[in-house]
Amino acid sequence: MSSRNEILKRVRAAQPTLIPMPADLTSTAAGDVHKFTEVLQGIGGRVVLMEPDEEVPQKLKELFPSANRVVSSIRSLEAFFLHDHAQLDHHSLEDVDIAVIEAQFGVAENGAVWVTEQDTIIRVLPFIAEHLVVLLDKASFVADMHQAYQRVAYDAYGFGVFIAGPSKTADIEQSLVLGAHGPKSMTILVRS
Amino acid sequence: MQSSRDNHSTLAERFNKDEARVSWHDQTLWWIRQKRDKAAWSLGEEWEGLRSQASQIKAHTLSNLSGYLEEFEANAIANGAIVHWAADAKEHNEIVHKILQDNKVTQLVKSKSMLTEECHLNPYLETHGIDVVDTDLGERIVQLANEAPSHIVLPCIHWKKEEIGELFHKHLATPAGNADPSFLTNAARIHLRDKFLTRRVAITGVNFAIAETGEFVVCTNEGNADMGAHLSDVHIACMGIEKLIPLRRHLGVFLRLLARSATGQPVTTYSSHFRKPRQGQQLHIVLVDNGRSQQLAKEDFRNSLKCIRCGACFNTCPVYRRSGGHSYHTAVAGPIGSILAPNLDMKQYADLPFASTLCGSCTNVCPVKIDIHDQLYKWRQVLTKEGYSPKTKTVAMKTMAATLSKPGLFSFAGKWARRIMRIAPWLVNNKMNPWYKQRNMPAAPKQSFTEWYKTNRNKDKK
Ligand code: SF4
Numbered sequence: 340m341s342s343r344n345e346i347l348k349r350v351r352a353a354q355p356t357l358i359p360m361p362a363d364l365t366s367t368a369a370g371d372v373h374k375f376t377e378v379l380q381g382i383g384g385r386v387v388l389m390e391p392d393e394e395v396p397q398k399l400k401e402l403f404p405s406a407n408r409v410v411s412s413i414r415s416l417e418a419f420f421l422h423d424h425a426q427l428d429h430h431s432l433e434d435v436d437i438a439v440i441e442a443q444f445g446v447a448e449n450g451a452v453w454v455t456e457q458d459t460i461i462r463v464l465p466f467i468a469e470h471l472v473v474l475l476d477k478a479s480f481v482a483d484m485h486q487a488y489q490r491v492a493y494d495a496y497g498f499g500v501f502i503a504g505p506s507k508t509a510d511i512e513q514s515l516v517l518g519a520h521g522p523k524s525m526t527i528l529v530r531s
Numbered sequence: 532m533q534s535s536r537d538n539h540s541t542l543a544e545r546f547n548k549d550e551a552r553v554s555w556h557d558q559t560l561w562w563i564r565q566k567r568d569k570a571a572w573s574l575g576e577e578w579e580g581l582r583s584q585a586s587q588i589k590a591h592t593l594s595n596l597s598g599y600l601e602e603f604e605a606n607a608i609a610n611g612a613i614v615h616w617a618a619d620a621k622e623h624n625e626i627v628h629k630i631l632q633d634n635k636v637t638q639l640v641k642s643k644s645m646l647t648e649e650c651h652l653n654p655y656l657e658t659h660g661i662d663v664v665d666t667d668l669g670e671r672i673v674q675l676a677n678e679a680p681s682h683i684v685l686p687c688i689h690w691k692k693e694e695i696g697e698l699f700h701k702h703l704a705t706p707a708g709n710a711d712p713s714f715l716t717n718a719a720r721i722h723l724r725d726k727f728l729t730r731r732v733a734i735t736g737v738n739f740a741i742a743e744t745g746e747f748v749v750c751t752n753e754g755n756a757d758m759g760a761h762l763s764d765v766h767i768a769c770m771g772i773e774k775l776i777p778l779r780r781h782l783g784v785f786l787r788l789l790a791r792s793a794t795g796q797p798v799t800t801y802s803s804h805f806r807k808p809r810q811g812q813q814l815h816i817v818l819v820d821n822g823r824s825q826q827l828a829k830e831d832f833r834n835s836l837k838c839i840r841c842g843a844c845f846n847t848c849p850v851y852r853r854s855g856g857h858s859y860h861t862a863v864a865g866p867i868g869s870i871l872a873p874n875l876d877m878k879q880y881a882d883l884p885f886a887s888t889l890c891g892s893c894t895n896v897c898p899v900k901i902d903i904h905d906q907l908y909k910w911r912q913v914l915t916k917e918g919y920s921p922k923t924k925t926v927a928m929k930t931m932a933a934t935l936s937k938p939g940l941f942s943f944a945g946k947w948a949r950r951i952m953r954i955a956p957w958l959v960n961n962k963m964n965p966w967y968k969q970r971n972m973p974a975a976p977k978q979s980f981t982e983w984y985k986t987n988r989n990k991d992k993k
Binding site for chain 1 (some may be wrong): 532559562563580581584587588590591593594595596597600601614615616617620622628630665666667668669672684686687688691692695712713714719720724727728753754755757758761763772777778779780782783784787794797798799800801802803804805806807808809818820824825827828833844964
């Protein structure tokens with residue numbers, strides 16, 4: 340705490356007279372799954388549209404036939420749900436092949452989905468798994484980040500994150516490699 | 532690491548010895564600049580509006596920075612974070628060290644933070660027996676090589692894959708001769724995953740801090756900040772006081788600009804909003820001044836504090852692309868670094884504002900509309916007045932300033948210069964002229980533009 344008052348004093352003396360805050364930028368464009376799909380594919384993710392009669396567990400088996408450990412933060416996915424999440428050592432998720440979570444909405448302009456701690460229960464879950472699967476409703480798309488923040492402007496989350504595609508790096512001679520530290524793939528299951 | 536006494540032109544000269552490498556470096560960065568253009572243009576007319584908006588939000592924030600800092604602190608504390616204030620680099624490093632001591636920890640993981648580079652945190656902690664592992668792949672590469680990052684977004688942009696293969700062979704026991712980027716990335720993934728799983732403390736940087744909510748946002752593509760922070764018992768976030776923005780919804784503006792400007796992506800893979808510590812976790816936020824309040828007081832240079840560290844001005848800069856990041860001998864290189872560094876030490880960094888052609892390309896790409904090249908020009912005036920400017924450039928610049936201020940003299944000098952370039956080019960292309968280094972003078976035209984214009988205008992009239 341020692342330097343707090345000194346810094347604030349210096350900043351107060353240095354800052355210019357108040358410049359007004361600009362009015363917000365707004366947008367009225369509509370977000371849709373097509374634009375979202377196109378953008379997400381461009382950054383290494385994929386979108387799978389589910390038929391009304393399809394079930395998530397079957398779909399997972401179809402998409403990831405060799406997966407061993409599948410876990411989920413979605414209660415209705417009984418077989419995968421992390422029932423012991425309250426006692427679980429989060430490090431033990433290290434060998435998860437597929438994490439299945441639900442997102443609140445997707446952003447068409449950049450292929451990102453918004454997820455909070457309430458959705459993942461365990462913060463590290465969408466980062467530590469080898470592959471990430473995200474459930475999203477077909478109606479849950481906004482056009483851009485302005486609309487996205489209108490939706491979450493006053494949410495009281497402890498942790499929230501926009502996720503756009505698999506973890507990646509291009510640090511070695513600008514060659515794109517998917518799966519830097521987090522998931523090597525990201526699949527969005529869109530329910531109609 | 533090079534000695535800090537070498538100036539930009541000496542270091543650039545060294546980098547320029549390997550011509551093929553310079554061309555490769557130049558072209559790689561230009562390619563990223565082009566990706567940025569595509570991403571920006573894809574938003575059409577919205578782009579310029581976003582830049583103005585971001586610039587205005589930052590201008591507003593800086594004009595009430597003290598108020599926003601207090602608001603941020605109060606909200607962060609209410610969220611359960613512990614807030615620290617550091618007047619300078621030394622205090623920042625001591626605060627971090629104290630947190631480690633209190634938690635009896637001697638090992639940690641760290642994601643990208645240019646602030647900790649600026650404060651030289653790694654060497655400080657290492658002398659106190661702390662093992663720091665940088666987890667961003669590019670940063671890990673330069674760390675293993677005992678180097679500093681050469682670019683704020685692309686830390687090892689100056690490294691060839693074969694060299695990285697060799698480095699990994701030595702440190703991570705990968706097979707000799709394997710330089711495949713996927714293979715090497717996977718080797719690093721395995722190596723660093725072990726660190727994430729075993730380190731109890733994680734340090735992250737901060738891209739934006741929100742006064743309204745006391746939360747902060749960290750943007751990465753690799754997911755390393757999240758792996759570190761969410762698996763740690765103690766999360767320490769280090770930030771400069773200029774990272775603040777007033778409202779959460781302002782993030783919409785900045786996140787639309789940041790990744791597009793940096794790498795041409797529509798957004799980074801992860802934009803993580805840390806508001807409260809995880810249950811049972813400690814969250815520390817270290818607010819660092821280190822010269823920022825001093826820069827804020829300088830009307831001419833205040834705007835440099837708007838910087839969101841996207842790196843676009845590096846990628847577009849003809850000098851940066853051809854001289855490499857290490858030639859700037861400071862943590863934040865490139866055009867913006869050349870404005871920030873002299874604020875900290877005029878004498879040591881007097882050469883940097885001169886490491887520019889003042890072409891203005893940096894100003895054109897900057898997502899928060901910092902008048903970068905104007906500020907570089909202003910620094911030159913300040914440094915020349917204070918007697919710090921590099922000697923050879925001073926003479927040449929004084930001549931240029933005198934010539935440019937007198938149109939008659941300008942056209943007279945031009946006429947003679949063109950004649951000299953045809954008859955005796957070596958008079959210009961010599962070692963006394965610092966502008967000639969690594970450049971070839973083009974053949975001089977017979978006519979100047981003014982002469983051409985006069986003749987042709989008269990032709991039109993006839
Ligand atoms: S000065 Fe502008 S272009 Fe350069 S890094 Fe900062 S925000 Fe980006």
